[in-house]
Amino acid sequence: MPDAAELSLRKIVVPIEDEAVAHEKENLAMQIYKNLTSGLPFKEAQTLFAKGESDNSAQIFKLQDLGPNIRPHIKNLKIGEFSPPIRVGMNYILFFVEDRRLVGSQEFRDQKTKLENELHGLEVIRQTNLWLQKERDRSKIVIIKD
Numbered sequence: 001m002p003d004a005a006e007l008s009l010r011k012i013v014v015p016i017e018d019e020a021v022a023h024e025k026e027n028l029a030m031q032i033y034k035n036l037t038s039g040l041p042f043k044e045a046q047t048l049f050a051k052g053e054s055d056n057s058a059q060i061f062k063l064q065d066l067g068p069n070i071r072p073h074i075k076n077l078k079i080g081e082f083s084p085p086i087r088v089g090m091n092y093i094l095f096f097v098e099d100r101r102l103v104g105s106q107e108f109r110d111q112k113t114k115l116e117n118e119l120h121g122l123e124v125i126r127q128t129n130l131w132l133q134k135e136r137d138r139s140k141i142v143i144i145k146d
Contacts, residue, residue, distance in 0.1 A: 007074065008058040008099035010042055012050050014085070014092040029085035029092035036082055042096040058098040070095070 014029045016022050032049050046056045073083040077097045085092040
Protein backbone atom coordinates (compact mmCIF):
# COMPACT_ATOMS: atom_id res chain seq x y z
CA MET A 1 0.00 0.00 0.00
CA PRO A 2 2.53 2.66 -1.11
CA ASP A 3 -0.16 5.36 -1.44
CA ALA A 4 -0.68 5.34 2.36
CA ALA A 5 2.45 7.43 2.87
CA GLU A 6 2.99 10.93 4.14
CA LEU A 7 6.07 12.65 2.74
CA SER A 8 8.10 15.62 3.84
CA LEU A 9 9.34 17.09 0.55
CA ARG A 10 11.68 19.89 -0.43
CA LYS A 11 11.58 21.22 -3.96
CA ILE A 12 13.46 23.28 -6.49
CA VAL A 13 11.22 25.04 -8.99
CA VAL A 14 12.59 26.17 -12.35
CA PRO A 15 9.90 28.46 -13.79
CA ILE A 16 9.27 28.61 -17.52
CA GLU A 17 8.37 32.21 -18.21
CA ASP A 18 7.63 31.56 -21.87
CA GLU A 19 7.34 28.44 -24.04
CA ALA A 20 10.10 29.90 -26.23
CA VAL A 21 12.61 29.33 -23.38
CA ALA A 22 11.21 25.96 -22.26
CA HIS A 23 14.13 24.01 -23.75
CA GLU A 24 16.63 26.32 -22.02
CA LYS A 25 14.82 25.83 -18.69
CA GLU A 26 14.72 22.07 -19.22
CA ASN A 27 18.51 22.14 -19.72
CA LEU A 28 18.88 24.16 -16.49
CA ALA A 29 16.71 21.64 -14.60
CA MET A 30 18.80 18.77 -16.01
CA GLN A 31 22.01 20.57 -14.99
CA ILE A 32 20.66 20.89 -11.43
CA TYR A 33 19.80 17.17 -11.50
CA LYS A 34 23.33 16.30 -12.69
CA ASN A 35 24.81 18.43 -9.88
CA LEU A 36 22.63 16.56 -7.36
CA THR A 37 23.63 13.16 -8.72
CA SER A 38 27.28 14.30 -8.48
CA GLY A 39 26.86 14.87 -4.75
CA LEU A 40 25.65 18.46 -4.34
CA PRO A 41 23.46 18.54 -1.20
CA PHE A 42 19.83 19.36 -2.01
CA LYS A 43 19.62 22.23 0.51
CA GLU A 44 22.65 23.83 -1.11
CA ALA A 45 21.12 23.34 -4.56
CA GLN A 46 17.94 25.00 -3.27
CA THR A 47 19.94 27.99 -2.15
CA LEU A 48 21.81 28.22 -5.47
CA PHE A 49 19.00 27.55 -7.93
CA ALA A 50 15.62 28.26 -6.31
CA LYS A 51 15.16 31.80 -7.57
CA GLY A 52 12.02 33.49 -6.34
CA GLU A 53 11.28 30.74 -3.83
CA SER A 54 10.90 32.47 -0.48
CA ASP A 55 10.23 29.28 1.49
CA ASN A 56 12.85 26.55 1.09
CA SER A 57 11.55 24.48 4.00
CA ALA A 58 10.08 21.02 3.62
CA GLN A 59 6.33 20.64 3.15
CA ILE A 60 4.17 17.67 4.17
CA PHE A 61 2.16 15.88 1.46
CA LYS A 62 0.13 12.70 1.37
CA LEU A 63 1.26 10.63 -1.58
CA GLN A 64 -2.28 10.13 -2.85
CA ASP A 65 -2.78 13.94 -2.90
CA LEU A 66 0.09 14.51 -5.33
CA GLY A 67 -0.81 14.92 -8.98
CA PRO A 68 -0.80 11.91 -11.30
CA ASN A 69 2.18 13.32 -13.22
CA ILE A 70 4.20 13.71 -9.97
CA ARG A 71 3.24 10.59 -8.00
CA PRO A 72 5.04 7.99 -10.18
CA HIS A 73 8.34 9.88 -9.80
CA ILE A 74 8.00 10.22 -6.01
CA LYS A 75 6.33 7.04 -4.76
CA ASN A 76 9.43 4.80 -4.77
CA LEU A 77 11.92 7.38 -3.50
CA LYS A 78 13.53 6.70 -0.14
CA ILE A 79 14.54 9.28 2.46
CA GLY A 80 17.43 11.34 1.09
CA GLU A 81 16.65 10.63 -2.57
CA PHE A 82 15.47 13.12 -5.18
CA SER A 83 13.40 13.02 -8.33
CA PRO A 84 14.47 13.92 -11.84
CA PRO A 85 13.01 17.20 -13.15
CA ILE A 86 9.24 16.89 -13.61
CA ARG A 87 7.34 19.22 -15.94
CA VAL A 88 4.33 20.59 -14.07
CA GLY A 89 2.49 23.31 -15.95
CA MET A 90 4.94 26.13 -16.59
CA ASN A 91 7.59 24.77 -14.20
CA TYR A 92 10.20 22.07 -13.91
CA ILE A 93 10.27 20.76 -10.34
CA LEU A 94 12.82 18.56 -8.59
CA PHE A 95 11.65 16.96 -5.34
CA PHE A 96 13.75 15.73 -2.39
CA VAL A 97 12.31 13.28 0.17
CA GLU A 98 13.30 14.55 3.61
CA ASP A 99 11.06 12.19 5.57
CA ARG A 100 8.55 9.44 4.84
CA ARG A 101 5.93 7.98 7.18
CA LEU A 102 3.26 5.38 6.70
CA VAL A 103 -0.21 6.63 7.44
CA GLY A 104 -2.73 4.14 8.80
CA SER A 105 -5.85 3.37 6.84
CA GLN A 106 -9.07 5.21 7.63
CA GLU A 107 -10.48 2.02 9.17
CA PHE A 108 -7.51 1.77 11.52
CA ARG A 109 -7.74 5.44 12.51
CA ASP A 110 -11.45 4.93 13.26
CA GLN A 111 -10.64 1.99 15.54
CA LYS A 112 -7.51 3.49 17.12
CA THR A 113 -9.19 4.98 20.22
CA LYS A 114 -11.13 1.79 20.85
CA LEU A 115 -7.95 -0.29 20.58
CA GLU A 116 -6.01 2.08 22.85
CA ASN A 117 -8.78 1.87 25.50
CA GLU A 118 -8.83 -1.93 25.33
CA LEU A 119 -5.06 -2.12 25.69
CA HIS A 120 -5.14 0.33 28.60
CA GLY A 121 -7.83 -1.78 30.33
CA LEU A 122 -5.77 -4.95 29.88
CA GLU A 123 -2.70 -3.23 31.33
CA VAL A 124 -4.68 -2.04 34.38
CA ILE A 125 -5.84 -5.63 35.00
CA ARG A 126 -2.28 -6.94 34.60
CA GLN A 127 -0.88 -4.36 37.02
CA THR A 128 -3.64 -5.09 39.55
CA ASN A 129 -2.94 -8.83 39.38
CA LEU A 130 0.78 -8.21 39.88
CA TRP A 131 0.04 -6.04 42.91
CA LEU A 132 -2.31 -8.68 44.41
CA GLN A 133 0.28 -11.41 43.89
CA LYS A 134 2.92 -9.29 45.58
CA GLU A 135 0.61 -8.63 48.54
CA ARG A 136 -0.23 -12.36 48.83
CA ASP A 137 3.46 -13.21 48.85
CA ARG A 138 4.05 -10.73 51.71
CA SER A 139 1.22 -12.13 53.82
CA LYS A 140 1.41 -15.37 55.75
CA ILE A 141 -1.78 -17.01 56.83
CA VAL A 142 -1.57 -19.89 59.27
CA ILE A 143 -4.60 -22.13 59.65
CA ILE A 144 -4.78 -23.80 63.06
CA LYS A 145 -6.73 -27.01 63.21
CA ASP A 146 -8.19 -28.23 66.48
